[in-house]
Amino acid sequence: MSREQRLAEVFIELADTLVDNYDVIDLLHTLCERSVELLQADAAGLILADQRSELHVMASTSEEAKLLELFVLQADEGPCLDCYSTGEQVVNIDLDEVEARWPRFHAATAAVGFRSTHAIPLRLRGQVLGVLNLFCSDRVTLSDSDVALGQALCDIATVGLLQERTVRRGEVLAEQLQSALNTRILIEQAKGVLSERSRISVDDAFGLMRAHARRNHLQLGVVAAGLIDGTITAATLTAGP
Structure with a gap:
């Protein structure tokens, strides 16, 4: 498959969220995964603001990426915070500049x-x-076309979050983001439950939860709640299709 064909598939996949009852958490994880695939990255994480403009980690492709994102928010330091405050991309920053501007973030990533x-x-x-x-993991420099592609992927995901049905009749985006945050907390709890019961990593646990949700046309929050209350068993998820 050519790169052009793959790009078309990815944009169709992200645009497919512009339908009723789409899963916000799944959208954000898809964005992270496809960005890693297409932009020569090894991991990705995503933060969103709630109704009080407080930032929260909402998706990641690995536990390392999630922990780094949490570190950034706790230390109040890192390029992603500058990116959020300015709305501008922060890419291809020389490592010496990174160490000078964000020393604790530099040490944590290293x-x-x-x-x-x-x-x-x-x-x-x-x-x-x-x-x-x-x-x-390496010193990767994004080309202008890579940066444009990354921004396009983020833009289409943003459109999914801001689509008309979420803001009509006086509804506000903050309610949707708060709901997603609540769901994310539930998912984190369920990942821990499944990881402990099945003796697998939390990354693998999330992969099984997500596969089960997609296979059965369920939202991730429903699967997480089922694992916690026992209506969905670990054996069901680990058995596969």
């Missing part, structure tokens, strides 16, 4: 083996909802 990072905003017409962060 400790887990990442040597370059890039931050791309989720924005539309001046409204910034969050940031996609890419982490690379």
Whole structure:
């Protein structure tokens, strides 16, 4: 399959969320995964703002990426925060500059083996909802076309979050983001439950939950709630289709 064909598939996949009852958490994880695939990254994480403009980690492709995102929010330091506050991409920053501007972030990324990072905003017409962060094990420089592609992926995901049905009749985006945050907390709890019961990593646990949700046309929050209350068993998920 050519790169052009793959790009078309990815944009169709992301645009498929522009339907009723789509799963916000799944959309954000899809954005992270496809960005890693297409932009030479090794991991990705995504933060979103709630109704109080407080940032929360909402998706990641690995536990390392999630922990780095949490570190950034706790330390209040990192390129993704600059990206969120300005609405501008923070990419291809020299490592010496990274160390000078964000020393604690530089040390944290180096400790887990990442040597370059890039931050791309989720924005539309001046409204910034969050940031996609890419982490690379090598010193990866994104080309202008790579940056444009990353921004396009973020833009279509932003449109999914801001689509008309979520804001009509006085509804506000903050309600949707708060609901997604509540669901994310539930999913984290369920990942821990499945990981402990099945003796697998939390990344593998999430993969099984997501596969089960897609296979049975369920939202991730429903699967998470079922694991916690026992209506969905670990054996059901680990058995596969």
